[in-house]
Amino acid sequence: xxxxxxxxxxxxxxxxxxxxxxxxxxxxxxxxxxxxxxxxxxxxxxxxxxxxxxxxxxxxxxxxxxxxxxxxxxxxxxxxxxxxxxxxxxxxxxxxxxxxxxxxxxxxxx
Amino acid sequence: xxxxxxxxxxxxxxxxxxxxxxxxxxxxxxxxxxxxxxxxxxxxxxxxxxxxxxxxxxxxxxxxxxxxxxxxxxxxxxxxxxxxxxxxxxxxxxxxxxxxxxxxxxxxxxx
Numbered sequence: 557x558x559x560x561x562x563x564x565x566x567x568x569x570x571x572x573x574x575x576x577x578x579x580x581x582x583x584x585x586x587x588x589x590x591x592x593x594x595x596x597x598x599x600x601x602x603x604x605x606x607x608x609x610x611x612x613x614x615x616x617x618x619x620x621x622x623x624x625x626x627x628x629x630x631x632x633x634x635x636x637x638x639x640x641x642x643x644x645x646x647x648x649x650x651x652x653x654x655x656x657x658x659x660x661x662x663x664x665x666x
Numbered sequence: 667x668x669x670x671x672x673x674x675x676x677x678x679x680x681x682x683x684x685x686x687x688x689x690x691x692x693x694x695x696x697x698x699x700x701x702x703x704x705x706x707x708x709x710x711x712x713x714x715x716x717x718x719x720x721x722x723x724x725x726x727x728x729x730x731x732x733x734x735x736x737x738x739x740x741x742x743x744x745x746x747x748x749x750x751x752x753x754x755x756x757x758x759x760x761x762x763x764x765x766x767x768x769x770x771x772x773x774x775x776x777x
Contacts, residue, residue, distance in 0.1 A: 587763050589764070589765075591767075596769070597769070598753070598767045598768060598769040598770055599710075599753070599755075599767040600767075601764055601765075601766075604763075604764060606763070614764065646709050646710070648709075650763060652763065653697075653698055653715065653757070654698075654700060654712060654715055655700075655710075655712070655765060656712065657702075657709030657710045657711075658709050659707075659708055659709050660707075660708070660709050
C-alpha cells in the first residue's frame with residue numbers, strides 16, 4: 557500500500573534504554589521529518605532530511621539521533637530515553653510543498 | 667522570531683452554527699500557509715495550502731482565506747463530524763522546506 561507508515565504504534569520503555577522509532581514512505585519523497593507533539597507545545601520539529609544521507613537538526617534535537625541510508629526510511633533513535641521524551645512522535649514526508657503525516661507512535665518512558 | 671498563533675484554543679459550536687478559526691503569523695518570506703485537520707489518535711490530515719494574500723480555498727463546509735498577517739478557517743453550518751483539532755502551519759524562506767506549526771484549535775460541534 558502506498559503511503560507513510562510508522563512503527564510501533566505504541567511503545568513503553570524504561571528510562572535509560574535505547575529505542576528506535578521507524579518510518580517508511582513509498583512515494584520516494586525527498587524530504588522526511590520527525591515531529592513530537594505535546595500538550596501546550598503543539599508539533600515541534602526534531603530532525604529532518606532533505607535526501608538520503610543528508611540530515612539536519614530541528615527545534616528540539618537533543619537526545620535524538622537519525623539516519624537516512626535509503627530514501628524511503630527515516631528511523632529516529634532515542635539513545636538513552638528520559639521521561640521528558642514521553643510524547644507522540646509523527647513522521648512526515650514531502651516532495652517539496654506540503655507534508656503527508658504518518659499515524660504516529662505514542663511513546664511512554666517510565 | 668517567527669511565530670504562529672492560533673485562536674481560540676478551543677471552540678464549542680452547535681450544529682449549524684457557523685464560525686471562524688484564526689491563525690496569525692509573523693514570518694520572513696512566507697512560502698505557504700497550511701491548514702491540517704487532526705482527529706484523536708491520528709496524524710494531521712492536509713486540508714489547504716494558501717500562497718499569497720487574497721487567496722481563498724474551499725472544501726465542503728470549510729473555507730480558508732489569507733491576508734498578509736493572518737489566515738482564517740471559516741466553518742459554515744458545521745456538523746458533529748467536523749469536530750477535530752485544526753492546525754495551522756507556515757513554510758517560510760528562513761526554514762527551507764520545514765513547517766512551523768501553531769498549537770491548534772480544538773473544535774467540538776454538538777448536535
